[in-house]
Amino acid sequence: NERHIATPTRTKELLQKYNFSFKKSLGQNFLIDTNILRNIIHHAGVTKESGAIEIGPGMGALTEQLAIAANKVLAFEIDQRLLPILEDTLSPYDNVQVRNEDILKADVQKELQQYFGDQEVKIVANLPYYITTPILMNLLTRELPISSITVMIQKEVANRMAASPNSKSYGSLSLAVQYYTEAAVVMTVPKTAFMPQPNVDSAVLHLELRKEAPVAVEDEKFFFELIQASFAQRRKTLRNNLNRHFSAKFSKEQLEDIMNEAGIDGTRRGESLAMDEFAALANTFTARS
Numbered sequence: 678n679e680r681h682i683a684t685p686t687r688t689k690e691l692l693q694k695y696n697f698s699f700k701k702s703l704g705q706n707f708l709i710d711t712n713i714l715r716n717i718i719h720h721a722g723v724t725k726e727s728g729a730i731e732i733g734p735g736m737g738a739l740t741e742q743l744a745i746a747a748n749k750v751l752a753f754e755i756d757q758r759l760l761p762i763l764e765d766t767l768s769p770y771d772n773v774q775v776r777n778e779d780i781l782k783a784d785v786q787k788e789l790q791q792y793f794g795d796q797e798v799k800i801v802a803n804l805p806y807y808i809t810t811p812i813l814m815n816l817l818t819r820e821l822p823i824s825s826i827t828v829m830i831q832k833e834v835a836n837r838m839a840a841s842p843n844s845k846s847y848g849s850l851s852l853a854v855q856y857y858t859e860a861a862v863v864m865t866v867p868k869t870a871f872m873p874q875p876n877v878d879s880a881v882l883h884l885e886l887r888k889e890a891p892v893a894v895e896d897e898k899f900f901f902e903l904i905q906a907s908f909a910q911r912r913k914t915l916r917n918n919l920n921r922h923f924s925a926k927f928s929k930e931q932l933e934d935i936m937n938e939a940g941i942d943g944t945r946r947g948e949s950l951a952m953d954e955f956a957a958l959a960n961t962f963t964a965r966s
């Protein structure tokens with residue numbers, strides 16, 4: 678255990694040995710607590726039957742624990758300077774491959790199929806916080822053959838992604854994520870678990886991918902446009918936000934009619950609408966255009 682990468686001593690040794698300096702612009706906050714890593718992997722449900730994809734292995738702290746827990750690991754790291762370090766730290770493990778690629782540009786679908794075949798694959802990562810939402814939305818909309826995503830992210834963002842209607846954190850991001858997954862915040866993690874310590878609080882979000890959409894939507898693009906519009910001004914009523922957004926296409930009377938037909942009271946706020954209500958409203962719009 679002493680020799681595991683995710684310890685303050687080993688991490689400091691590696692930083693010195695390779696004269697490595699953290700790049701803030703790449704969200705480099707490395708984990709130095711092995712117990713927290715094991716806990717993340719436990720929540721991810723990774724076993725010797727599963728493959729794991731990691732985004733941003735850093736110096737290999739989480740990668741090592743994944744190599745121990747999973748059948749095989751495939752990791753994508755954008756920072757070329759980390760490649761020789763990873764080669765060193767991961768040399769005891771023969772079930773890991775590292776790709777020097779930006780996860781947003783990599784052909785994940787193809788690499789996944791080639792490397793894992795038809796094995797069950799889970800994504801586990803301590804994400805770079807500056808691009809958490811683009812990375813997650815990118816992975817979710819690509820329809821990858823993965824069963825779950827378990828990621829350390831900024832606590833506030835994790836809360837927004839997992840939020841329920843009528844809560845302060847509920848918004849278009851909650852609906853976007855929950856359209857594709859069942860989301861839950863499973864752990865909060867103290868700043869002291871990282872080197873260097875981040876400025877924000879962290880939490881682990883677990884996303885279980887849905888096999889089918891939770892609501893029937895005629896036009897997905899419009900569904901998400903309607904959701905965005907409904908939250909444009911949080912303190913305003915749904916009626917107000919919709920009038921503002923759709924004034925060029927629909928008169929006030931038409932909008933009242935649509936809300937009535939969908940059974941949604943225009944004096945409500947967007948934050949009170951559940952996903953099935955947004956779906957009913959969106960489908961009523963779609964039927965009229």
Ligand code: SAM
Pocket residue numbers: 703704705706707708709732733734735736737738739740753754755756759778779780781803804805806
């Ligand atoms: N997994 C390591 C750990 O837990 O100690 C490092 C996590 S650190 C928060 C995020 C890592 O993601 C860094 O190693 C960074 O270089 C890498 N990264 C940043 N942007 C990336 C991108 N677009 N694609 C792949 N990796 C990226």
